[in-house]
Amino acid sequence: MESARIGVVTFPGTLDDRDAARAVRLAGGTAVPLWHADADLHQVDAVVLPGGFSYGDYLRAGAISRFAPVMGGVVDAARGGMPVLGICNGFQILAETHLLPGAMIKNDHRAFLCREQVLAVQNVDTAWTRDFAQGERITIPLKNQDGQFVADEHTLDELEAEGRVVFRYEGWNPNGSRRDIAGICNADGNVVGLMPHPEHAVEKGFGPDGPQGPRTGTDGLRFFTSVLSTLVRRSAA
Ligand SMILES: NC(=O)CC[C@H](N)C(=O)O
Numbered sequence: 436m437e438s439a440r441i442g443v444v445t446f447p448g449t450l451d452d453r454d455a456a457r458a459v460r461l462a463g464g465t466a467v468p469l470w471h472a473d474a475d476l477h478q479v480d481a482v483v484l485p486g487g488f489s490y491g492d493y494l495r496a497g498a499i500s501r502f503a504p505v506m507g508g509v510v511d512a513a514r515g516g517m518p519v520l521g522i523c524n525g526f527q528i529l530a531e532t533h534l535l536p537g538a539m540i541k542n543d544h545r546a547f548l549c550r551e552q553v554l555a556v557q558n559v560d561t562a563w564t565r566d567f568a569q570g571e572r573i574t575i576p577l578k579n580q581d582g583q584f585v586a587d588e589h590t591l592d593e594l595e596a597e598g599r600v601v602f603r604y605e606g607w608n609p610n611g612s613r614r615d616i617a618g619i620c621n622a623d624g625n626v627v628g629l630m631p632h633p634e635h636a637v638e639k640g641f642g643p644d645g646p647q648g649p650r651t652g653t654d655g656l657r658f659f660t661s662v663l664s665t666l667v668r669r670s671a672a
Pocket residue numbers: 485486487488489492496522523524525578579580581582
């Protein structure tokens with residue numbers, strides 16, 4: 436199979452599209468730039484909605500991006516099973532489109548926070564997490580102001596019962612998210628959203644501290660190798 440085509444969407448105000456595209460390439464995929472105004476998805480096999488401040492976070496983070504032309508194609512493709520990963524602002528956009536439940540509000544301490552964050556991997560049966568081990572602790576950067584995941588109790592219970600909590604904050608809850616939730620998926624596991632940033636932990640020398648010393652952490656790379664192996668399995672099936 437040719438290297439899979441992973442679309443990386445840029446909205447006005449997106450920050451992390453270059454890092455996301457680089458992560459795709461380091462994992463062995465082909466990064467395909469998608470623009471917010473694109474009417475179609477250029478035959479991509481999966482989509483990453485990267486972090487940033489799309490449309491300046493005006494009204495509410497992700498609230499305007501939801502109506503960008505490219506999102507029509509992303510929503511249809513996601514409903515048809517295409518893998519979609521929303522990172523930080525991308526997660527906020529996925530919540531606004533209702534591909535994922537709940538909402539992101541201001542951090543409980545009201546400040547922008549940037550830190551290396553430990554997560555516990557809770558579900559390795561998604562398109563983006565199959566290269567992790569169940570219960571594994573990973574470290575990737577977190578940087579946001581609207582990172583507090585909220586949902587009603589019924590929705591939270593449903594997410595837990597269906598195994599759709601994919602990541603939980605470990606050690607410290609950095610923003611007041613309900614039940615320490617850092618990331619969730621849809622019922623089919625093809626759509627995953629999380630607040631921390633895997634694309635900033637893919638290359639030695641630039642990411643968080645890791646087992647081999649300062650800036651050796653590359654846990655984020657496995658999101659991108661996971662989706663490539665998901666796509667290979669699908670094409671073999
Ligand atoms: N790093 C980001 O993607 C920032 C996300 C978002 N706009 C926030 O501050 O909450």
